[in-house]
Amino acid sequence: MQGLIWNERFSVGVPAMDQQHKRLIDLINNLRKSEDAGIAFDAIMGMFDYASIHFRAEEALLQKAGYSLLSAQQGQHQAFIDKAVGFSRQDLNDPTICTEITRFLRTWLLEHILQEDMLYKRCIPPHLIA
Numbered sequence: 001m002q003g004l005i006w007n008e009r010f011s012v013g014v015p016a017m018d019q020q021h022k023r024l025i026d027l028i029n030n031l032r033k034s035e036d037a038g039i040a041f042d043a044i045m046g047m048f049d050y051a052s053i054h055f056r057a058e059e060a061l062l063q064k065a066g067y068s069l070l071s072a073q074q075g076q077h078q079a080f081i082d083k084a085v086g087f088s089r090q091d092l093n094d095p096t097i098c099t100e101i102t103r104f105l106r107t108w109l110l111e112h113i114l115q116e117d118m119l120y121k122r123c124i125p126p127h128l129i130a
């Protein structure tokens with residue numbers, strides 16, 4: 001699979017969120033390096049890290065903005081965390097796990113960031129866009 005490169009069409013119009021979303025692309029690209037258990041472990045830890053930093057920040061932003069689809073966002077973010085927990089319980093020596101994580105994160109980029117997150121693009125008042 002080809003590496004992913006950040007593209008302006010990924011932008012949700014809030015630089016802090018874009019910066020954090022780039023971390024997800026790094027996670028996907030790191031998985032290309034190899035398929036060993038260490039890479040899978042790093043990716044899963046990266047998912048937890050991403051969730052604790054980014055989802056908290058994004059939900060706080062959407063709350064301040066009075067965003068009407070906040071609870072849908074929270075539900076999807078929880079599903080991401082549940083998935084990370086599921087991966088962490090799998091046998092990391094199974095060579096298919098890196099492919100599985102990559103597939104999940106790519107789908108997340110396409111379906112969550114490029115669809116759900118894009119819906120808030122025009123709903124954030126200028127004073128909240130640092």
Ligand SMILES: [Fe+2]
Nearest residue numbers: 058073112117
């Ligand atoms: Fe989100």
